[in-house]
Amino acid sequence: MGFFTDTSICIGCKACEVACKEWNRLPPDPPFQLTGLSFDNTEQLSASTWRHVAFIEQRKPVRRPSAGEQTSDHRWLMASDVCKHCTDAACLDVCPTGSLFRTEFGTVVVQADICNGCGYCVSACPYGVIDKRESDGLAWKCTLCYDRIGEGMVPACAKACPTESIQYGELSDLLDRATARVQTLHREGVTDARLYGHDPDDGVRGNGAFFLLLDEPEVYGLPPAPKDTTRDLPAMWRHMALAALTVAAGIITAFAAGR
Numbered sequence: 001m002g003f004f005t006d007t008s009i010c011i012g013c014k015a016c017e018v019a020c021k022e023w024n025r026l027p028p029d030p031p032f033q034l035t036g037l038s039f040d041n042t043e044q045l046s047a048s049t050w051r052h053v054a055f056i057e058q059r060k061p062v063r064r065p066s067a068g069e070q071t072s073d074h075r076w077l078m079a080s081d082v083c084k085h086c087t088d089a090a091c092l093d094v095c096p097t098g099s100l101f102r103t104e105f106g107t108v109v110v111q112a113d114i115c116n117g118c119g120y121c122v123s124a125c126p127y128g129v130i131d132k133r134e135s136d137g138l139a140w141k142c143t144l145c146y147d148r149i150g151e152g153m154v155p156a157c158a159k160a161c162p163t164e165s166i167q168y169g170e171l172s173d174l175l176d177r178a179t180a181r182v183q184t185l186h187r188e189g190v191t192d193a194r195l196y197g198h199d200p201d202d203g204v205r206g207n208g209a210f211f212l213l214l215d216e217p218e219v220y221g222l223p224p225a226p227k228d229t230t231r232d233l234p235a236m237w238r239h240m241a242l243a244a245l246t247v248a249a250g251i252i253t254a255f256a257a258g259r
């Protein structure tokens, strides 16, 4: 199960942010301040913001898809970001206590009562999603409403979204819908529309939360080619073991030659 976030129909109302905060009883992000980033005063995902709606202002002609008529020379890209619930989740791989685990729905959840606050997951996440909360020193992130979906309910953000920009369901169904939506947009002349995070052959073997974007991922603050940060660890350990064996063999040889 997972999320498909279609940013082409997001209206930036932030109902998803509010619903997430309310359902999960998340504290405010202190201190509140005007960032100067359009209508975005949250700036990024954090330990207390598990959905973040980005507002990106661009100087780019906007046309009515049907009429091809230019209506403005500026556009807003609005996109509700969230934990990607990676197939190869580095946060989960590096967690020494088992606080992060894969659920029966294929999602990645962190259990605060087992977290020891080491922060390994924070530096391991290739998207900069998971974060430690200052007030308790523990790691927090989106659970894809584990408590709700376990009861057959839709996650709070998807339930609150008035435009169905956030859709929840079986990943294969969502991918079919997303692919059809991209084809429709291309037919209407929105040729920059593309999917992000849907590919099982990417560096994290695909995401449980993928997106339809209207520009390059970097424009939305997303890495263009995310990689599982733990994927080279086995090779590194092998090289270290080989180096240690070589040093040991050298010491033994020198010792034997000296006798």
Ligand code: SF4
Residues within 6 Å of the ligand: 083, 084, 085, 086, 089, 090, 091, 092, 108, 124, 125, 126, 127, 128, 129, 130, 141
């Ligand atoms: S996006 Fe980051 S926090 Fe979320 S599952 Fe992937 S590695 Fe973990």
Ligand code: SF4
Residues within 6 Å of the ligand: 009, 010, 011, 012, 013, 014, 015, 016, 017, 053, 078, 080, 160, 161, 162, 163, 164, 165, 166
């Ligand atoms: S609730 Fe839906 S339309 Fe509103 S900001 Fe979130 S994703 Fe966009």
